[in-house]
Amino acid sequence: xxxxxxxxxxxxxxxxxxxxxxxxxxxxxxxxxxxxxxxxxxxxxxxxxxxxxxxxxxxxxxxxxxxxxxxxxxxxxxxxxxxxxxxxxxxxxxxxxxxxxxxxxxxxxxxxxxxxxxxxxxxxxxxxxxxxxxxxxxxxxxxxxxxxxxxxxxxxxxxxxxxxxxxxxxxxxxxxxxxxxxxxxxxxxxxxxxxxxxxxxxxxxxxxxxxxxxxxxxxxxxxxxxxxxxxxxxxxxxxxxxxxxxxxxxxxxxxxxxxxxxxxxxxxxxxxxxxxxxxxxxxxxxxxxxxxxxxxxxxxxxxxxxxxxxxxxxxxxxxxxxxxxxxxxxxxxxxxxxxxxxxxxxxxxxxxxxxxxxxxxxxxxxxxxxxxxxxxxxxxxxxxxxxxxxxxxxxxxxxxxxxxxxxxxxxxxxxxxxxxxxxxxxxxxxxxxxxxxxxxxxxxxxxxxxxxxxxxxxxxxxxxxxxxxxxxxxxxxxxxxxxxxxxxxxxxxxxxxxxxxxxxxxxxxxxxxxxxxxxxxxxxxxxxxxxxxxxxxxxxxxxxxxxxxxxxxxxxxxxxxxxxxxxxxxxxxxxxxxxxxxxxxxxxxxxxxxxxxxxxxxxxxxxxxxxxxxxxxxxxxxxxxxxxxxxxxxxxxxxxx
Amino acid sequence: xxxxxxxxxxxxxxxxxxxxxxxxxxxxxxxxxxxxxxxxxxxxxxxxxxxxxxxxxxxxxxxxxxxxxxxxxxxxxxxxxxxxxxxxxxxxxxxxxxxxxxxxxxxxxxxxxxxxxxxxxxxxxxxxxxxxxxxxxxxxxxxxxxxxxxxxxxxxxxxxxxxxxxxxxxxxxxxxxxxxxxxxxxxxxxxxxxxxxxxxxxxxxxxxxxxxxxxxxxxxxxxxxxxxxxxxxxxxxxxxxxxxxxxxxxxxxxxxxxxxxxxxxxxxxxxxxxxxxxxxxxxxxxxxxxxxxxxxxxxxxxxxxxxxxxxxxxxxxxxxxxxxx
Numbered sequence: 001x002x003x004x005x006x007x008x009x010x011x012x013x014x015x016x017x018x019x020x021x022x023x024x025x026x027x028x029x030x031x032x033x034x035x036x037x038x039x040x041x042x043x044x045x046x047x048x049x050x051x052x053x054x055x056x057x058x059x060x061x062x063x064x065x066x067x068x069x070x071x072x073x074x075x076x077x078x079x080x081x082x083x084x085x086x087x088x089x090x091x092x093x094x095x096x097x098x099x100x101x102x103x104x105x106x107x108x109x110x111x112x113x114x115x116x117x118x119x120x121x122x123x124x125x126x127x128x129x130x131x132x133x134x135x136x137x138x139x140x141x142x143x144x145x146x147x148x149x150x151x152x153x154x155x156x157x158x159x160x161x162x163x164x165x166x167x168x169x170x171x172x173x174x175x176x177x178x179x180x181x182x183x184x185x186x187x188x189x190x191x192x193x194x195x196x197x198x199x200x201x202x203x204x205x206x207x208x209x210x211x212x213x214x215x216x217x218x219x220x221x222x223x224x225x226x227x228x229x230x231x232x233x234x235x236x237x238x239x240x241x242x243x244x245x246x247x248x249x250x251x252x253x254x255x256x257x258x259x260x261x262x263x264x265x266x267x268x269x270x271x272x273x274x275x276x277x278x279x280x281x282x283x284x285x286x287x288x289x290x291x292x293x294x295x296x297x298x299x300x301x302x303x304x305x306x307x308x309x310x311x312x313x314x315x316x317x318x319x320x321x322x323x324x325x326x327x328x329x330x331x332x333x334x335x336x337x338x339x340x341x342x343x344x345x346x347x348x349x350x351x352x353x354x355x356x357x358x359x360x361x362x363x364x365x366x367x368x369x370x371x372x373x374x375x376x377x378x379x380x381x382x383x384x385x386x387x388x389x390x391x392x393x394x395x396x397x398x399x400x401x402x403x404x405x406x407x408x409x410x411x412x413x414x415x416x417x418x419x420x421x422x423x424x425x426x427x428x429x430x431x432x433x434x435x436x437x438x439x440x441x442x443x444x445x446x447x448x449x450x451x452x453x454x455x456x457x458x459x460x461x462x463x464x465x466x467x468x469x470x471x472x473x474x475x476x477x478x479x480x481x482x483x484x485x486x487x488x489x490x491x492x493x494x495x496x497x498x499x500x501x502x503x504x505x506x507x508x509x510x511x512x513x514x515x516x517x518x519x520x521x522x523x524x525x526x527x528x529x530x531x532x533x534x535x536x537x538x539x540x541x542x543x544x545x546x547x548x549x550x551x552x553x554x555x556x557x558x559x560x561x562x563x564x565x566x567x568x569x570x571x572x573x574x575x576x577x578x579x580x581x582x583x584x585x586x587x588x589x590x591x592x593x594x595x596x597x598x599x600x601x602x603x604x605x606x607x608x609x610x611x612x613x614x615x616x617x618x619x620x621x622x623x624x625x626x627x628x629x630x631x632x633x634x635x636x637x638x639x640x641x
Numbered sequence: 642x643x644x645x646x647x648x649x650x651x652x653x654x655x656x657x658x659x660x661x662x663x664x665x666x667x668x669x670x671x672x673x674x675x676x677x678x679x680x681x682x683x684x685x686x687x688x689x690x691x692x693x694x695x696x697x698x699x700x701x702x703x704x705x706x707x708x709x710x711x712x713x714x715x716x717x718x719x720x721x722x723x724x725x726x727x728x729x730x731x732x733x734x735x736x737x738x739x740x741x742x743x744x745x746x747x748x749x750x751x752x753x754x755x756x757x758x759x760x761x762x763x764x765x766x767x768x769x770x771x772x773x774x775x776x777x778x779x780x781x782x783x784x785x786x787x788x789x790x791x792x793x794x795x796x797x798x799x800x801x802x803x804x805x806x807x808x809x810x811x812x813x814x815x816x817x818x819x820x821x822x823x824x825x826x827x828x829x830x831x832x833x834x835x836x837x838x839x840x841x842x843x844x845x846x847x848x849x850x851x852x853x854x855x856x857x858x859x860x861x862x863x864x865x866x867x868x869x870x871x872x873x874x875x876x877x878x879x880x881x882x883x884x885x886x887x888x889x890x891x892x893x894x895x896x897x898x899x900x901x902x903x904x905x906x907x908x909x910x911x912x913x914x915x916x917x918x919x920x921x922x923x924x925x926x927x928x929x930x931x932x933x934x935x936x937x938x939x940x941x942x943x944x945x946x947x948x949x950x951x952x953x954x955x956x957x958x959x960x961x962x963x964x965x966x
Binding site for chain 2 (some may be wrong): 065078079080083097139151152156158159163214249250254255256259270294295298320321322323329332333336337340343346347348349352354355356357358360368371372375376379380383386387388389391392393394395396459460461463464465467468469470
């Protein structure tokens with residue numbers, strides 16, 4: 001038990017503790033409060049909603065593309081529109097949906113799971129969201145103005161270079177990536193510091209929930225992968241804006257340099273999306289089998305090795321570029337090796353399900369669907385890891401099938417499972433189980449119907465990124481089948497949206513812990529109060545709610561009249577110091593607006609830097625201006641007993 | 642597993658054929674082995690998952706640790722071990738196939754230079770004597786049973802050369818030279834298509850590989866080396882004048898005439914080719930006429946402009962182009 005020097009202003013009874021905490025931590029009411037909020041739950045929610053809106057937009061783009069490809073030489077979209085659509089679909093799903101939504105769920109849940117009051121850097125969190133939103137709006141406004149990027153989310157040079165893509169479309173591509181990378185990087189920093197320094201006392205590293213481990217690994221991957229894409233897109237922007245020649249072979253540049261740099265980010269990106277999904281699955285499996293996931297150390301080590309190995313695979317995106325064979329074999333070996341930690345996790349989940357007493361709630365159904373789809377994507381992944389086989393199916397529909405199985409299986413199914421699982425915590429109401437089952441089965445059948453035929457189309461020679469195909473190729477029937485599958489997916493997603501809309505108002509009340517789960521977020525009310533926990537819990541095991549039934553032991557002596565959060569040590573989570581958190585502030589939003597002005601003007605003129613940088617500095621000055629009232633007071637915690 | 646498809650535009654028929662070269666045969670064998678293993682692995686995992694989820698359970702509450710976890714440990718370790726072994730076998734199989742398909746083709750090999758352009762293929766048969774060079778487009782003739790080395794280039798953006806029945810693909814990257822080789826086993830017409838996204842008409846950038854017996858191939862090559870015949874009938878002669886005075890001559894070459902531009906496909910033997918517009922249309926009079934008048938309707942974004950010619954001019958031009966056998 002830990003205690004902190006007594007404070008005269010500290011109330012003693014539970015009711016007034018809660019009242020005072022609420023007064024201290026709640027956001028200002030009204031629109032102003034919404035704009036100035038630094039609460040991780042408020043920001044997390046809007047982050048999740050925004051990402052889901054982009055998910056629906058990206059899905060609609062895919063739907064229109066499937067309509068175009070339903071039959072040979074169709075005329076729903078011409079080549080110019082189709083190229084924008086497939087680029088927008090890829091960019092939306094990768095940069096505006098998959099990474100942000102995982103980060104967002106992490107930003108919402110991690111503090112609750114580790115017994116913290118907020119993320120470590122609340123203002124940075126707000127800034128990250130606003131920059132992300134600005135990037136998404138920038139991309140979509142450009143798209144609606146017919147300036148949407150049209151060279152693919154990978155935008156290979158020289159096609160994306162100034163000579164072959166004049167106009168502003170590729171600049172929009174490069175700059176909207178910069179927005180989202182900044183958002184991802186600040187979120188990664190917050191998550192890492194929050195996880196390392198704000199865990200409840202007693203939550204040693206080896207007692208952390210597997211989802212928190214997954215987010216920690218993901219955040220480190222973001223930290224090491226994202227700077228590459230931010231750099232490489234800036235090099236491209238410079239080639240286009242100020243006539244540098246990084247990628248121009250005619251002037252000593254190198255077209256392949258782009259591919260190396262892009263995929264050095266682009267491959268970890270896949271695992272950045274996947275890893276949080278693995279975390280969701282572990283949490284849902286534990287709760288729905290009513291036992292802890294088997295093999296905790298193996299699960300953690302698997303997550304870590306996936307994180308490491310994902311940086312050694314990038315060349316398997318370049319097997320057809322004519323790199324030396326010996327070097328390619330190394331990447332084949334690495335690509336195959338990453339199957340092992342992924343496999344270990346699957347095996348451990350199956351073992352857990354075997355040993356537990358599964359309840360077939362909707363979140364668990366999504367986990368079962370995840371295993372099926374993800375394993376199919378995994379085995380085709382092993383196939384395309386082979387250089388010889390990949391050179392045959394590379395850039396064909398086989399690859400389209402493969403990575404949709406991996407990403408829908410590995411990210412979307414766990415995410416939807418997570419939605420059904422944590423929706424009650426976030427909103428206080430349950431999602432409908434009946435609609436959920438329909439939602440699941442439509443998606444499961446729809447996804448398989450859409451993407452399974454694509455394996456065969458690839459083997460039959462259908463290349464990716466084609467706006468149409470000739471009847472003589474014989475690819476029509478399977479494409480039609482895929483389009484029918486896509487209709488089912490659209491209906492499934494629609495049901496999900498309806499379920500959310502209806503349940504928000506009429507769903508059954510959830511209570512604190514509707515699933516009988518084991519982790520800390522279920523110890524507080526649903527939805528959680530602004531301060532998360534009235535008393536910071538003390539953790540004595542991996543499954544605190546199962547191991548310590550009844551009232552959790554709690555930290556006593558924290559002030560409730562100021563925004564004090566407890567900082568604990570990295571390995572053992574021993575109380576270390578107190579950190580005073582900032583009150584709501586408008587400066588993150590203003591800084592994000594200045595950032596936006598800088599980035600957007602920069603695609604038109606190098607003078608953008610001259611206009612934007614002083615603005616940005618000014619807002620940062622406002623952000624960091626010292627106030628007497630939130631003077632950063634640090635006190636050491638005394639250990640007693 | 643039907644790994645490949647040979648379906649020519651000429652025949653307008655879908656035909657799932659077997660591999661047509663030793664290279665693709667090896668890849669097909671590797672792919673089939675991996676596919677079968679993958680299917681078995683999937684079924685085993687799904688069966689294990691279903692059994693784990695649905696098996697009948699005894700009354701006792703589950704507890705973590707203890708005796709119950711012993712079989713779980715064995716199962717997880719065994720599954721991981723089997724996975725590792727399978728991956729090792731695949732790795733070795735892959736490396737050996739990779740080595741076999743990239744061996745030296747030998748000195749007898751025919752050399753063909755294929756240059757990717759937005760959105761067509763320039764095909765050049767080189768020789769030690771430049772006068773023996775032959776240039777064509779979108780249709781590659783190869784002799785059966787003789788290795789053919791392809792020198793792959795691009796002068797604009799990245800393309801990727803992929804005739805699925807005959808060879809795995811290889812990118813054509815400006816500033817980098819790539820090559821591949823294969824040997825066609827049997828005569829036939831095989832379709833190939835650009836595999837790297839290259840802009841507006843990536844979808845309609847196809848080519849044909851015509852594999853034929855050696856003597857037939859030599860005859861074809863000799864004809865391709867010839868300069869174009871001067872037309873004899875009057876309409877075709879008028880057509881030639883139209884060609885030389887309209888915008889055609891700005892981009893296309895016809896050897897033996899003053900047309901020498903290399904921006905678009907070489908038309909010296911246009912009438913001998915099976916398709917137009919990079920494997921997009923069968924080479925018929927109607928298609929050729931339609932293509933000349935409004936190529937943008939057939940391949941939106943293509944670099945060829947629409948041509949406003951009077952009826953008689955157009956007929957004459959088509960008549961001339963049809964003499965270019």
